């Protein structure tokens with residue numbers, strides 16, 4: 001596990017080096033000819049694929065998330081968050097440091113339009129009662145702790161909502177726990193008011209384990225597109241999701 005986490009990023013950074021050269025040359029050629037061709041975009045994101053998969057489907061590494069099919073503005077907000085330090089993962093922070101808003105937006109749009117298949121639902125070794133707690137929190141919340149249902153914003157099919165709420169299906173449980181943990185500990189921030197920060201701090205560690213385990217065992221719906229903008233009545237205001 002240790003060696004895999006260390007090795008993969010180094011490999012990826014080597015790939016990014018060469019992709020950077022490629023895209024600079026192509027950008028120049030483009031300026032003289034015509035608008036961006038799809039193969040150029042594929043070259044630009046070559047440095048991303050070692051960690052996120054060729055079509056953004058994710059990899060078997062528990063901490064490398066799926067990007068494909070998440071709403072474009074959600075992905076764009078995250079790329080800005082990495083660039084401006086509201087999220088911290090050094091390889092990501094480094095990669096986007098010098099990229100313009102326009103470039104980040106194009107990359108975000110590209111991954112939002114990818115539709116690779118979802119991985120099969122994960123097997124889990126948590127207890128049946130933990131899974132039941134996870135299901136309860138995601139679908140109904142826990143009024144006694146003022147926790148809204150995750151599905152109220154992330155959708156019944158857990159595919160998110162346009163323009164900026166991500167799907168939670170197809171993510172590894174370790175990734176989900178790490179992200180909710182990052183909100184709890186204050187290393188991940190979204191635009192204020194940061195609804196996820198409010199929700200994360202109401203979840204106990206056992207609750208986080210429960211929601212992450214249950215979410216990772218869910219199957220994506222047949223048509224896994226995010227719900228239309230404004231179609232869900234959100235229980236809290238989120239700065240990143242205009243109402």
Ligand code: HEC
Pocket residue numbers: 008009010012013016045047048049050051052063064065066067070075076078079087088089091092095107166178
């Ligand atoms: C070295 C591996 C690695 C490379 C290369 C990499 N990423 Fe990431 N990326 C990650 C990890 C790990 C995370 C989650 C980090 C965290 O804990 O917040 C992430 C998170 C993201 C997110 C947020 C996803 C979400 O659902 O919130 C986006 C968007 C993203 N990466 C895009 C890119 C793009 C675009 C590139 C290429 C320019 C790229 N990444 C290259 C490892 C990588």
Ligand code: HEC
Pocket residue numbers: 065074077078137138147148149150151152153154164165166168176179180189190191195196199203211234235236237238240241
């Ligand atoms: C009030 C609406 C709302 C509710 C309720 C809500 N979320 Fe979120 N969630 C959001 C928004 C908005 C984002 C995107 C934040 C950002 O831009 O970083 C998000 C992002 C996330 C992410 C990051 C996904 C990724 O790819 O990195 C996770 C994980 C998550 N939510 C889990 C949960 C869980 C678990 C619950 C229930 C306990 C929940 N959310 C309830 C609005 C909500």
